[in-house]
Amino acid sequence: MPVTKQLYELQEIDTEIEHAHQTLDLKKGQVGKREELDAVQKKLAADEKVLEELQHKRREAESELDDTSSKIKAVEEQLYGGKINNPKELGNLQHEMNTLKGFSDEQETKALEAIESMEAAENALAAANEDFKKLEAEWQQQQKQLKSDIESLNKTIDELTENRKLLVSQIDTTAVDLYEKVRKQKKQAVARVEQGICRACRISLSASVLQKARGGQPVQCGTCGRILFIS
Ligand SMILES: [Zn+2]
Incomplete structure (x- = not known):
């Protein structure tokens, strides 16, 4: 085999080795890289905090409502218990009752809103958790693939x-x-020669250089210095 052909083959092997190293470096750089996953996890933790706050708000709203209901019950007992007959006192109680009922309506709306917000957050979080599980499973699979690659x-x-x-x-x-x-x-x-031109620098080669190159012995391109290969 002519020396130039051997050198050309050597260059092909070197190119393959180089590409393999580049791919290897790229893959190695991806091992254990889970920034994206960590970001999603961090967001989930934040969402969980928000949900806890909403749960707390709900409990608060319900307990306020309970409180008002107890007060209404107490006023009702006084109002209809028959122990109080003084019209002015009864009038005051009736007024208090109306105020409390107004309160109770407001608080009930607030509690319902709190329940709705909490449930929406719960559903969103459950869906996000599912997505994260899938993402994590995919990541594990990718890591396994990386290792084998x-x-x-x-x-x-x-x-x-x-x-x-x-x-x-x-x-x-x-x-x-x-x-x-x-x-x-x-x-x-090593540069290929085609139609008397060095393919690396695209300059025409002299007749004497071409003759040597055809002989299969290493001769360098007069312009770029590469070893010329004529197949
Ligand atoms: Zn050249």
Whole structure:
């Protein structure tokens, strides 16, 4: 096999290794990353606090209503108990009763509103909790997938590294050294030649350079310095 073809294959392996490393870094960065989940959980905790406040408000409204009902009952007993006959006193009691009943109506509306708000919050929280459970299960699944992806990427990298070693052992050392040198500068060390043009820099190559390249021996592009490969 011509040396330039070997170098081209080496470049392909290196590109694959590089891509595998990039994907690996990306996946590793996602391991244990649960900001989104934490944010949802934090919001749930806040919603739970709001619900507790609403529950408290409801109890308060109901207890106020109970209080007023007891007072009404007491006034009723006085009013209809027959012990009080003084018209002025009875008038006062009647007035007090009316005031209390007005209170009671207001408080009842308030209590009903409190119950409605509390129930709405309870339902919303239950739905949000369900959503969170699903999200968390998905996250667990993703983490499992990440772990398996990382394992398989590591395996791929090991295999590619072995292939690389084997290939390098078959290539002339001077050519490998040149490849490494150009790769350090250009990242892509080998450029294909098409219709007499270096595909990396798109400049026409001289006849003598083309002749050498056709021979399969490493020759660098006069413009970009890459090793030319004619397939
Ligand atoms: Zn070039």
